[in-house]
Amino acid sequence: MAAQTSLNSLIEAIAGAVVDAQDRIEQHQMAHLSDFFDEDNRPKSVVIRMPSLHPQAGEDDEDLYRAPILPLVSMNVLRIKDVEITFDAELGPLVEGDPPPPDDAHVEAPAWKGKPPVARPHLRVDPNGGGNGRGGGSVHVVLRVEGSEPTDGASRLMNHLSQTQGVFKTFKPGD
Numbered sequence: 001m002a003a004q005t006s007l008n009s010l011i012e013a014i015a016g017a018v019v020d021a022q023d024r025i026e027q028h029q030m031a032h033l034s035d036f037f038d039e040d041n042r043p044k045s046v047v048i049r050m051p052s053l054h055p056q057a058g059e060d061d062e063d064l065y066r067a068p069i070l071p072l073v074s075m076n077v078l079r080i081k082d083v084e085i086t087f088d089a090e091l092g093p094l095v096e097g098d099p100p101p102p103d104d105a106h107v108e109a110p111a112w113k114g115k116p117p118v119a120r121p122h123l124r125v126d127p128n129g130g131g132n133g134r135g136g137g138s139v140h141v142v143l144r145v146e147g148s149e150p151t152d153g154a155s156r157l158m159n160h161l162s163q164t165q166g167v168f169k170t171f172k173p174g175d
Contacts, residue, residue: 004125081145090126091124
């Protein structure tokens with residue numbers, strides 16, 4: 001067996017990759033949010049000319065209606081729904097005691113992290129060794145994402161921006 005690792009470490013690495021993927025999705029969505037604001041962090045808006053609904057308005061009078069763009073567009077809020085990972089690995093020996101410490105083991109953990117795990121046997125695997133005649137290291141990954149509701153903060157922001165939209169000027173033709 002060439003490159004053995006503990007099964008726990010392999011599973012933690014896969015879980016870490018999923019967490020990193022979700023983090024990148026969220027970072028992309030945050031970067032996209034800035035598209036709706038100008039360089040001074042004011043909401044970008046669109047001005048629409050509409051026939052005036054004012055009671056004293058003439059037939060050709062128009063209202064200028066300003067609407068922030070953010071509440072007008074659909075927000076694509078995605079999150080990872082589930083992950084299915086299958087792989088073949090060659091089983092190694094069952095090792096008693098603690099697995100070897102990670103490279104960053106010398107860093108002191110914060111108090112909120114809790115107690116260190118209890119030493120117990122761990123299984124060594126060779127992820128390069130395939131099984132069932134499929135060749136070494138075969139992996140199949142299925143990642144499903146789903147749309148989710150905007151956060152409370154995003155909903156409040158869009159609601160507030162929606163309340164700021166409206167007519168800001170009525171004018172007669174030729175003005």
